[in-house]
Amino acid sequence: MGMQIGSGGGSADPEVMIEMNMTPLIDVMLVLIIMLIITIPIQNHAVNLNLPTGPTPPPTAPPVVVDIDVDFDGTVAWNGTTVNSAELEAKLTEAASQKDQPEVHLRPVAVVPYKSVAAVMAAAQRLGVTKIGMVGNEQFLK
Numbered sequence: 001m002g003m004q005i006g007s008g009g010g011s012a013d014p015e016v017m018i019e020m021n022m023t024p025l026i027d028v029m030l031v032l033i034i035m036l037i038i039t040i041p042i043q044n045h046a047v048n049l050n051l052p053t054g055p056t057p058p059p060t061a062p063p064v065v066v067d068i069d070v071d072f073d074g075t076v077a078w079n080g081t082t083v084n085s086a087e088l089e090a091k092l093t094e095a096a097s098q099k100d101q102p103e104v105h106l107r108p109v110a111v112v113p114y115k116s117v118a119a120v121m122a123a124a125q126r127l128g129v130t131k132i133g134m135v136g137n138e139q140f141l142k
Contacts, residue, residue: 063100063102063103063131064100064102065102065103065105066078066079066091066095066102066103066104066105067079067080067105067107067135068105068106068107068120069107069108070107070116070117071112072111074113076088076116085119085123089127092123092124093127093128095129096127096129096130097128101129102131103131103133104124104133105135106133106135107135107136
Protein backbone atom coordinates (compact mmCIF):
# COMPACT_ATOMS: atom_id res chain seq x y z
CA MET A 1 0.00 0.00 0.00
CA GLY A 2 1.29 3.26 -0.96
CA MET A 3 0.27 6.82 -0.74
CA GLN A 4 0.80 9.36 -3.47
CA ILE A 5 2.52 12.39 -2.20
CA GLY A 6 3.22 15.36 -4.37
CA SER A 7 6.69 16.21 -5.40
CA GLY A 8 8.66 18.18 -2.98
CA GLY A 9 8.81 21.15 -5.29
CA GLY A 10 7.31 23.32 -2.67
CA SER A 11 4.41 24.66 -4.73
CA ALA A 12 1.19 24.81 -2.72
CA ASP A 13 -0.99 25.73 -5.72
CA PRO A 14 -3.41 23.02 -6.83
CA GLU A 15 -3.12 21.71 -10.36
CA VAL A 16 -5.16 23.48 -13.05
CA MET A 17 -8.33 21.60 -14.07
CA ILE A 18 -8.47 21.44 -17.86
CA GLU A 19 -11.98 19.94 -18.35
CA MET A 20 -15.06 22.13 -18.00
CA ASN A 21 -17.70 21.07 -15.49
CA MET A 22 -20.73 20.11 -17.61
CA THR A 23 -23.19 19.47 -14.79
CA PRO A 24 -24.37 23.11 -14.37
CA LEU A 25 -24.80 23.48 -18.15
CA ILE A 26 -26.89 20.32 -18.35
CA ASP A 27 -29.04 21.51 -15.43
CA VAL A 28 -29.66 24.88 -17.08
CA MET A 29 -30.59 23.21 -20.40
CA LEU A 30 -33.02 20.84 -18.69
CA VAL A 31 -34.71 23.75 -16.90
CA LEU A 32 -35.02 25.66 -20.19
CA ILE A 33 -36.51 22.64 -21.97
CA ILE A 34 -39.06 22.13 -19.18
CA MET A 35 -40.02 25.83 -19.28
CA LEU A 36 -40.42 25.64 -23.05
CA ILE A 37 -42.64 22.57 -22.82
CA ILE A 38 -44.81 24.21 -20.16
CA THR A 39 -45.28 27.48 -22.06
CA ILE A 40 -46.17 25.99 -25.49
CA PRO A 41 -49.94 26.27 -26.00
CA ILE A 42 -51.91 23.09 -26.43
CA GLN A 43 -52.95 22.52 -30.02
CA ASN A 44 -56.65 22.05 -30.66
CA HIS A 45 -57.34 19.80 -33.60
CA ALA A 46 -60.86 21.06 -34.13
CA VAL A 47 -62.53 22.68 -37.09
CA ASN A 48 -65.14 25.29 -36.31
CA LEU A 49 -68.15 24.96 -38.61
CA ASN A 50 -71.07 27.28 -38.96
CA LEU A 51 -73.83 24.79 -39.58
CA PRO A 52 -77.33 26.00 -40.36
CA THR A 53 -79.96 25.58 -37.70
CA GLY A 54 -83.62 24.91 -38.18
CA PRO A 55 -85.44 23.33 -41.09
CA THR A 56 -83.69 23.00 -44.42
CA PRO A 57 -84.75 25.43 -47.14
CA PRO A 58 -86.83 24.05 -49.99
CA PRO A 59 -84.83 22.81 -52.97
CA THR A 60 -84.07 25.49 -55.51
CA ALA A 61 -84.91 25.22 -59.17
CA PRO A 62 -82.14 23.82 -61.37
CA PRO A 63 -79.98 26.60 -62.80
CA VAL A 64 -80.37 27.88 -66.33
CA VAL A 65 -77.44 26.65 -68.43
CA VAL A 66 -76.05 28.47 -71.46
CA ASP A 67 -73.71 26.48 -73.73
CA ILE A 68 -71.05 28.42 -75.63
CA ASP A 69 -69.21 26.31 -78.19
CA VAL A 70 -65.99 27.51 -79.82
CA ASP A 71 -65.18 25.72 -83.07
CA PHE A 72 -61.74 25.03 -84.59
CA ASP A 73 -61.87 28.16 -86.79
CA GLY A 74 -62.91 30.47 -83.93
CA THR A 75 -66.63 30.59 -84.64
CA VAL A 76 -68.74 30.91 -81.49
CA ALA A 77 -72.14 29.29 -80.98
CA TRP A 78 -74.60 30.37 -78.24
CA ASN A 79 -76.82 27.36 -77.41
CA GLY A 80 -76.17 25.96 -80.88
CA THR A 81 -76.77 29.22 -82.79
CA THR A 82 -73.73 30.83 -84.42
CA VAL A 83 -73.12 34.40 -83.20
CA ASN A 84 -70.56 37.07 -84.03
CA SER A 85 -68.60 39.00 -81.39
CA ALA A 86 -71.15 41.86 -81.10
CA GLU A 87 -74.05 39.43 -80.61
CA LEU A 88 -71.98 37.42 -78.10
CA GLU A 89 -71.26 40.54 -76.05
CA ALA A 90 -74.95 41.54 -76.14
CA LYS A 91 -76.00 38.08 -74.93
CA LEU A 92 -73.30 38.05 -72.21
CA THR A 93 -74.42 41.51 -71.05
CA GLU A 94 -78.00 40.28 -70.86
CA ALA A 95 -76.93 37.17 -68.90
CA ALA A 96 -74.81 39.24 -66.49
CA SER A 97 -77.64 41.68 -65.82
CA GLN A 98 -80.03 38.97 -64.61
CA LYS A 99 -80.56 38.67 -60.85
CA ASP A 100 -79.88 34.94 -60.88
CA GLN A 101 -77.18 34.58 -63.53
CA PRO A 102 -77.27 31.50 -65.72
CA GLU A 103 -74.37 29.07 -65.69
CA VAL A 104 -72.21 29.56 -68.76
CA HIS A 105 -70.60 26.35 -69.99
CA LEU A 106 -67.72 27.08 -72.36
CA ARG A 107 -66.90 24.10 -74.57
CA PRO A 108 -63.96 24.54 -76.98
CA VAL A 109 -62.93 21.84 -79.44
CA ALA A 110 -59.48 20.31 -79.00
CA VAL A 111 -57.83 22.09 -81.94
CA VAL A 112 -59.16 25.61 -81.38
CA PRO A 113 -56.51 28.35 -81.01
CA TYR A 114 -56.14 29.58 -77.45
CA LYS A 115 -56.76 33.21 -78.42
CA SER A 116 -60.34 32.40 -79.50
CA VAL A 117 -61.20 30.81 -76.17
CA ALA A 118 -59.38 33.53 -74.22
CA ALA A 119 -61.33 36.22 -76.08
CA VAL A 120 -64.66 34.65 -75.05
CA MET A 121 -63.51 34.26 -71.43
CA ALA A 122 -62.21 37.86 -71.33
CA ALA A 123 -65.48 39.19 -72.74
CA ALA A 124 -67.47 37.25 -70.13
CA GLN A 125 -65.28 38.55 -67.31
CA ARG A 126 -65.34 42.13 -68.59
CA LEU A 127 -69.14 42.12 -68.86
CA GLY A 128 -69.65 40.72 -65.34
CA VAL A 129 -70.49 37.05 -65.87
CA THR A 130 -69.56 35.24 -62.65
CA LYS A 131 -70.77 31.68 -63.27
CA ILE A 132 -68.57 30.39 -66.07
CA GLY A 133 -66.90 27.03 -66.42
CA MET A 134 -65.02 24.93 -68.92
CA VAL A 135 -66.85 21.80 -70.09
CA GLY A 136 -65.48 18.81 -71.99
CA ASN A 137 -61.91 18.96 -70.68
CA GLU A 138 -61.50 15.20 -71.02
CA GLN A 139 -60.73 15.66 -74.74
CA PHE A 140 -57.48 17.40 -73.75
CA LEU A 141 -56.17 14.46 -71.70
CA LYS A 142 -55.02 12.48 -74.72
